[in-house]
Amino acid sequence: MNNAFCQLNWILIKWIKTVLSTRTQAALHRATATTRGAAKREKAASRGGPSHLTSDPRYESIKQIMFQEEPRQLPKLTSEDLERHQTILRAWEVVRMEERRKRRGEREIKFKAMERAYEALEDVDQRLFRAACVREANVVFPRQMRVPTETPAKKIWNYLE
Amino acid sequence: MYGLAARSSFTFASKAAATATKRMFAASATQGYQTRLGQYYQNTLRDDITILEYIPPKVRAEQQAAEETRLQAARENLTGTPPNPTKKHKKVRMPKPKVPVVTAHNAPFVKSVTVHIRCREALQNKHHLLSALMALQVITGVRGEVIKSKNDASTWKLRKGMPIAAKVELTGDRMLEFLDKLVEVVLPRMKEYHGLRMSAGDGSGGFTLGFDPSVIGLFPEMEVVYDQFPLITGFHVNINTTAVRNPSGRLLLSGFGLPFVHARKPASETFML
Secondary structure: OHHHHHHHHHHHHHHHHHHOOHHHHHHHHHHHOOOHHHHHHHHHHHHOOOHHHOOOOHHHHHHHHHHOOOOOOOOOOOHHHHHHHHHHHHHHHHHHHHHHHHHHHHHHHHHHHHHHHHHHHHHHOHHHHHHHHOOOOOOOOOOOOOOOOOOOOOOOOOOOO | OHHHHHHHHHHHHHHHHHHHHHOOOOOOOOOOOOOHHHHHHHHHHHHHHHHHHOOOHHHHHHHHHHHHHHHHHHHHOOOOOOOOOOOOOOOOOOOOOOOOOOOOOOOOOEEEEEEEEEOHHHHOOOOHHHHHHHHHHHHHOOOOEEEEOOOOEHHHOEOOOOEEEEEEEEOHHHHHHHHHHHHHHHHHHOOOOOOEEOOOOOOOOEEEEEEOHHHHOOOHHHHHHHHHOOOOOOEEEEEEEOOOOHHHHHHHHHHOOOOEEOOOOOHHHHOOO
């Protein structure tokens, strides 16, 4: 008897929904709709079931955000487009390679100059040479040596600390 | 050192302008995007570290000879009771890699940064791992990886294969940007951060920082979505460098802005009435 009444109710509600305007339908849906897991969770909660079914509703939105969207598909390239794409990538790689080579050359020159300076110092004064070779145990860059920025803060250093 | 740091920001703009006029395709990017820390390392830090670590070959040979004689003496002048011949030998540690000669091209650099969240609450409710994963994605911009346990631990009701933690491994530009954010924004905002100790480091170029749950909310991206997280966790940051010993690793990281301080004894231990 109860079951029949529920079914009649359901049919009636469905008919009413078709008569309503779409805006009202949407409002009704927002007010009454439940997620798929909600019924399961209510049941589990009432029975005292496992806690992973009665978890925070925010996890539903997190799951949607993280797993709902399909991963982006790579665009399908024709053979000419693919060639253009590979040429551009290769050209950029060549630019980077040239920059690396230039920097490497500069480093070599600087390093050799430093080695020659040490050798010259050794020939001139042994005491100073030994002093130059002394290395502190735990040397670190001073904190005042900040990484440069184009937009420094107004108050750079909190001297009260 | 200070001079080098100041000059680099001026030469960058003029260099770009000079090359732009020479190139055929003036519209194309001359320098391309480089992270702030990456630029700074190439322009300033790299050479500074090389200069600070360089030792002339003759002196280096003398130092190594002295080290060898010291080790030999230590091996020969054994102290304590002689070892029991019937007992099995303990596991011998793998010898640390030798310190390579300093050249123009082998200054240490950061290799990778791993952000790791261990989520013990995931044992009761698997959904709590979602908080950890989402937090890692918000902070680093990279989708996290779930870690399953390798061992059992009955005291914590842990079985082998249960998902218990999440991690993200960062390399390249993303790693440098994360380090930049950490050093410039998060660490200064912390209530009580005194810096890394001068004894920090694992001996082969790895450094670890651990943070309380309160710190994760200090990231600029987390401020916006803080309320959407049912569970706020702490995290660990493991910085892997190509340094071979602790001091050179500390030198590198101090250049990027991480503060190192000598560990101080608490006042109660230093002064006894």
